[in-house]
Every structure is written in C-alpha cells, then in structure tokens.
Amino acid sequence: MAVRAHRNPLRTPLLVAVGMLGAFVAAEAAAAALAPYLSEPDRYGDRSRAVKAAQIEDLASCVDVLVAGNSMARDGFLPEVFTDADPAGRSAYNAALDAASPELTAAWLEGGVLSDTRPATVLLTISSADLNAGSPAAASALGSWETSVAGAPGILGDLERLASEHLALIEHRRELRDPVELGEAIGAAVRSERAERTGPDDMPGVLGPRGEGRSRQDLTTDPDAEPDAFVTEQILGNFDLGDDPSGRVADLIRTVAATGAEPVVVLLPVTPAFAGAHPRGEADLEAAADAARRGAEETGTAVVDMRGMDLPADAFADSHHLNRTGAVALSSQLPAALAEAGVETERCEP
Amino acid sequence: MALAIAGAFAIGAGCSTDDDTDDNGPDDTAPAVEEGRGGPEVADVSELADELGDAGFTCDLEYEGLVDDTGQREMSRCTIADDQATLTVWFDTELLDAFVDSDPQGPGATAVGPNWSIDTTDGATAAEIASALGAISVGE
Numbered sequence: 001m002a003v004r005a006h007r008n009p010l011r012t013p014l015l016v017a018v019g020m021l022g023a024f025v026a027a028e029a030a031a032a033a034l035a036p037y038l039s040e041p042d043r044y045g046d047r048s049r050a051v052k053a054a055q056i057e058d059l060a061s062c063v064d065v066l067v068a069g070n071s072m073a074r075d076g077f078l079p080e081v082f083t084d085a086d087p088a089g090r091s092a093y094n095a096a097l098d099a100a101s102p103e104l105t106a107a108w109l110e111g112g113v114l115s116d117t118r119p120a121t122v123l124l125t126i127s128s129a130d131l132n133a134g135s136p137a138a139a140s141a142l143g144s145w146e147t148s149v150a151g152a153p154g155i156l157g158d159l160e161r162l163a164s165e166h167l168a169l170i171e172h173r174r175e176l177r178d179p180v181e182l183g184e185a186i187g188a189a190v191r192s193e194r195a196e197r198t199g200p201d202d203m204p205g206v207l208g209p210r211g212e213g214r215s216r217q218d219l220t221t222d223p224d225a226e227p228d229a230f231v232t233e234q235i236l237g238n239f240d241l242g243d244d245p246s247g248r249v250a251d252l253i254r255t256v257a258a259t260g261a262e263p264v265v266v267l268l269p270v271t272p273a274f275a276g277a278h279p280r281g282e283a284d285l286e287a288a289a290d291a292a293r294r295g296a297e298e299t300g301t302a303v304v305d306m307r308g309m310d311l312p313a314d315a316f317a318d319s320h321h322l323n324r325t326g327a328v329a330l331s332s333q334l335p336a337a338l339a340e341a342g343v344e345t346e347r348c349e350p
Numbered sequence: 351m352a353l354a355i356a357g358a359f360a361i362g363a364g365c366s367t368d369d370d371t372d373d374n375g376p377d378d379t380a381p382a383v384e385e386g387r388g389g390p391e392v393a394d395v396s397e398l399a400d401e402l403g404d405a406g407f408t409c410d411l412e413y414e415g416l417v418d419d420t421g422q423r424e425m426s427r428c429t430i431a432d433d434q435a436t437l438t439v440w441f442d443t444e445l446l447d448a449f450v451d452s453d454p455q456g457p458g459a460t461a462v463g464p465n466w467s468i469d470t471t472d473g474a475t476a477a478e479i480a481s482a483l484g485a486i487s488v489g490e
Contacts, residue, residue, distance in 0.1 A: 046414045071412070098413050140416040205410035205429075215410060215429045228458070228471065230427060230436045234416060318434060 031168035031176060037188040038175040040197050043164075045148030046141070048203060049108070052095060052211050053150075055200040062118035062348035064090035066261070068109055069125030070100040070138075071213065072268050076322040077123070079210035081331035088345045090335075093117060094211035099141035099235070101130055102252040107142075111150055114259045120346035122256045123304075123334075124249075125266045126295075128278060128288035129320065131245045134238025216317035217324035223271040227319040232277050235320075239279050241287055249295025257299065264343050265296040267305045268330070274319040302341045309333055387450070388484035389463035395426040395437045398466050402430070405482040409435065430479070436469040454489040461485050 044050045067077040079092035095113050097104060105124070114122075132138065145151035149164055163170040175181045188195065206215045227236075242248070249265065256263040267289055278284035289307070296303045310333070315326030322330060339345070392398045395415045402409040409428035416425045424439045440446040443465050450462055459476035461468040463485040470476045473489070480487035 047411075099416070136419045137413070137416050139419065141413070144414060203410060205408060206412065215412060216434070218432055219429065219434060226457070228434070228436065229469065230425065234418070234425060238419075 028167060028169050031172060034176075034182075034185050034189060035168045035172055036194045037185040038172050039181060039185075039195055041149070041164075041171055041174065043149045045144035045151060046097075047198070048207060049097060049145070049150070050198040051200060051203050051207055052097075053112070054198050054202070055207075055209065055211055056093070056095070056113060056116050058200045059093065059117065061091075061350050063093045064088075064119065064346070064348045065092040065121045065123065066113070066117050066119035067092065067094045067096055067123045067125065068100075068105050068113075069096045069123075069266075069268075070105075070127070070130050071096065071098040072127055072129065072270075072320055072322075073123075073125035073266075074098065074211070075213035075216050075317065076125075076268055076327050076330050077334075078208075078212050078324075078327045078331040081328050082334055085332040086335040086345075088347075090121075090345065090347070092210065093119075094213075096125070096211070096213075097141070099135070099137040101133075101135070101138040101142060102126070102248045104138070104142045104145055105130075106252045106255040107145060107151055107153075110255050114256065114261065118259075118348050118350075119261045120348045121262045121264060121338075121343065123264050123266045124252060124256065125268050126249055126288070126292035127268055127270070127320070128239075128241075128285050129235050131241050131248065131288045131291060132236060132239050133242035133245075134240040135235055136237050137234040212327070213321075216321050217327070219317035219323050220314045220325075221271070221316050221318050223313070223316055224273050225271075225319070226273055227277045231274075231319060236277050239284065241284075241291060245288065245291035246294035246298065249292050250298045253295060253299045253301050257301075262343065262346065263299075263301050264338065264341070265292050265301055265303045266334075267292060267303065267307050269307045269309055269311060269315075269322070269326075270320045271316050277319065302343050304334070304337045304341045304343070306330060306333070306337060309337075387462055387464050387486055389466075389480075390483065391464045392439055392466055395424050395439050398437050398439060398468075399426070399428060401483060402428075402468075402479065405479075407431070407479060407482070409437070411437070415439075430470065431472075431475055433470045433472045433475045435475070435479075438467045438469070440465050440467070450486075450488055459487050459489045461487050 044053060067073050073096035074094060077094050079094055082092045083089055097108060146153055149160055152160055200209065208214050253263045275282045275285050293303055309330065311329055312325055315322055315329060317323040390401050392401060395411060399409045399411050407430050409430055412427040418425065422442045422445055426437050428435055428437065446465065446467060454460065458469060458471040459473035461476045461480035463483060468476065468479055477487045
C-alpha cells in the first residue's frame with residue numbers, strides 16, 4: 001500500500017494570502033497610476049477650506065501673525081493692510097472660516113494650519129456668534145469638518161488620514177467605485193488630461209490670496225438695518241452661550257499656546273442692530289465678550305477690544321461683517337492696538 | 351485586469367455625485383415671469399448657484415450648504431450684484447408653499463422656484479432673478 005505524503009496544512013492559506021497580497025499590490029499600483037486623472041476627493045468638506053489649505057501650502061515661509069475665527073474675522077482682517085501698517089512689517093495670513101465656533105477653529109488650526117504656518121502670534125476673534133452653542137450654521141460647519149477626511153476625529157480619523165495619504169485605493173475609494181467616473185478617468189489617462197485640483201486662487205470672488213474674505217467688500221449697510229432671517233435663524237438662532245463659554249475660549253487658546261505661538265483674543269466691532277437681534281440684546285453681546293475675557297484671563301492671554309474703534313459710517317457690509325472700508329480701518333489699527341495691549345512683536349521661525 | 355481589481359478593492363461609503371457645471375455666461379433672453387412657480391428644480395444649493403451662473407448672476411457660495419436643524423432646508427449665501435442673497439433649497443416643498451402663501455412682507459423680496467427660494471435685501475434683485483429663471487417674486 002502506497003504511503004501518502006503529508007501536505008503542509010498551511011500551504012493553501014499561504015497561497016491564498018500571497019495571491020491576495022499580489023492582487024492588492026497590483027490594484028494599488030493601478031489606482032495610483034489613475035489617481036491624477038480621477039476627480040479630486042473632497043478632503044476638507046468645504047471648498048473654502050480646501051482653497052485655504054492650498055494657499056497655506058503655497059506660502060513661501062512661516063507667517064508672523066495668523067488670524068482665526070469666523071466670517072467676521074474672515075472679512076475684517078486684511079493681511080496685506082496689516083503688514084503695511086505694522087512698524088515691523090510682520091507677515092500675516094487670514095485662516096478664519098465661515099460659521100466657525102471655537103471648536104471648529106481649534107480643530108482646523110490643530111489639523112495642520114498651525115504646523116504649516118508656524119505663526120509667532122495668533123489672533124483669535126471671539127464674538128457672540130462664535131459662542132452661540134445653539135447656532136445651526138456653526139453646528140453644520142463643525143459637522144461637515146468632522147465628517148471630512150481632514151477633520152475626522154479620534155483614532156479612526158487618524159487612521160483614515162494616514163491611509164489616504166499613502167494608499168490611492170483609500171484616497172480615491174469613492175471615485176473608483178463610480179463606473180462612470182472610472183471610465184472617464186481612464187479616457188482622460190489615455191488623452192493625458194489630468195483632473196483639476198483645488199488651487200489657491202480657486203474662489204476669487206470669495207477669498208483673496210492671503211485668505212481674506214472678498215464677497216462682502218463692496219457691500220454697505222445702514223448700521224441700524226435689522227439683520228436678515230439668515231442671521232437671526234442660522235447664526236444667532238437658538239441663542240445660548242452654554243454652560244461654559246469661557247472654558248471653550250480657554251480650550252481654544254490652549255490649542256494655540258501648545259504650539260509655542262502667542263494667542264491673543266480680539267473682540268470685533270458690530271452694528272447696534274446686531275445687538276438687537278439677540279434675545280437679550282446688548283446684554284447677550286456683553287455676556288459673550290465677558291466669556292471671552294474670562295477665558296483669556298484664565299490662560300494669561302492678552303485681550304484686544306476693537307469694539308469701540310474709530311470706524312467710518314459706511315464700514316459695515318451687514319450687521320456684523322466689515323466691508324473693505326471697515327476692514328482697512330481694523331487691519332491698519334490692529335498693530336497699534338496689539339502694541340498697546342502689550343503683545344510683543346515676534347517673528348515666526350522659518 | 352488590474353483596473354478591475356482596483357475597482358473591486360476600492361472601499362468607500364458611497365459614490366460621489368458631484369456635478370461639474372460650466373458657467374455659460376450671461377443669458378440675454380430672460381424668460382417672462384410665469385404665474386406658477388416655474389424655473390429649474392434643483393438638488394442642492396450648489397446646483398442653484400450654478401443655475402444662477404447660467405442665467406448671468408455671479409453667485410460664489412459662502413457656505414457649502416447648511417442643513418438646518420429640522421433637516422427640511424439647505425441654505426447658503428452669496429453676493430449677487432452688491433446684494434447679499436440667501437439661497438434655500440426646500441426638501442419639504444409644503445413648507446415653501448406655506449411660505450409663499452403667507453405673503454411675506456418686510457425689507458427685500460424673494461425669488462421662488464419649484465423647490466427653492468432666493469432672498470435678497472433689494473427687491474429689484476429678486477425680481478430680476480425670478481424673471482431670469484422663470485420663477486416668481488414675492489414680498490416686494
């Protein structure tokens with residue numbers, strides 16, 4: 001009777017594993033080759049964030065002064081005007097995001113902006129709009145960040161970002177699953193037509209080259225005109241500063257301070273009508289400013305209060321956004337205001 | 351074969367359905383305003399902004415699209431002809447019907463289409479938009 005040779009029980013699983021690994025390597029190589037021809041994945045959940053990320057990537061060097069906050073900061077701070085007015089000629093970039101709460105600002109800054117710009121000073125604008133814990137606009141903006149690749153929180157978010165950076169199969173998984181997209185990409189590859197990628201100048205009507213807002217620059221409003229429904233429902237809707245508004249400010253400040261940059265809290269001017277859109281009017285505005293001051297005090301941070309600054313009558317685009325006239329005034333007066341508050345003139349380290 | 355494998359290995363939550371819409375420039379032949387709520391039906395504010403662009407109105411969205419906490423509307427803003435406009439796409443058109451039926455008053459006006467509305471502070475802007483898109487204008 002013939003003796004049957006023993007077969008290695010691991011032989012088949014090993015062959016399968018090697019086969020799968022080989023197929024994966026081949027698939028990744030194919031995806032990587034096709035990647036330049038596939039549509040750009042939505043990494044940031046918002047086009048203006050993608051444009052700002054491209055602008056920041058394009059910066060030739062570090063930035064001496066970084067501004068962060070919501071659309072009030074986006075529209076109110078003109079980096080080039082600030083630089084021209086600053087005795088030391090410090091460089092500046094406006095990293096503010098529409099509808100940004102302190103939580104979104106902190107996550108955005110921590111997600112790469114601070115490490116890429118390496119600022120010496122970070123101006124954090126805080127207002128009642130920032131601190132409204134009930135704002136539908138702020139919740140939506142934070143939600144779109146946290147569901148994006150760039151902003152997904154926690155270990156899974158870190159893993160996804162790591163995988164996206166190194167594996168085309170992961171980075172372009174949505175595009176590769178779309179047969180129409182895939183077919184178009186193959187055709188584009190044959191024609192050597194690379195797909196468009198977001199560039200630093202991609203929203204010329206909305207963002208300037210240093211991140212400053214452009215869309216409201218030419219608008220003028222009557223300072224007594226009531227804010228419209230978007231402001232009252234989306235920005236100030238469900239108005240509530242929450243349980244610990246000063247703690248939220250302090251947490252944002254600590255995020256910045258942890259990088260070695262000097263945080264400075266800045267309070268921005270608004271129209272009288274903006275106060276009237278709050279449930280308790282001026283009292284709510286003061287409560288928000290007070291929370292900002294307490295958060296700053298808790299962390300030993302300077303506060304620059306620009307709410308009483310000299311502004312021309314036609315400085316506002318709407319109830320709470322400065323237009324170009326107002327932004328020029330604010331940006332040119334800020335260097336002196338910073339000096340007066342004892343904020344030292346520091347340079348970033350390239 | 352490798353491409354087929356790539357497709358098989360791709361992992362994702364779903365398909366991306368972004369539409370690329372070219373800006374065709376100004377439309378010189380504005381349609382007459384119809385009695386009913388005419389105009390295009392849109393899927394989101396981005397598409398509404400594209401329709402405005404095709405009709406000759408530059409509208410660069412400030413926000414990607416804010417879905418309000420009721421989930422009934424998606425909103426965004428842009429500046430149209432020196433006027434801040436609020437774009438709303440209504441997922442529940444009964445709410446939009448109710449808005450139109452309420453005969454809104456107050457500053458500004460609203461261009462209203464089948465499932466969208468565009469509020470402007472200048473009534474003339476809303477009327478122009480309505481005329482260009484075949485929609486109606488309310489609240490003037």
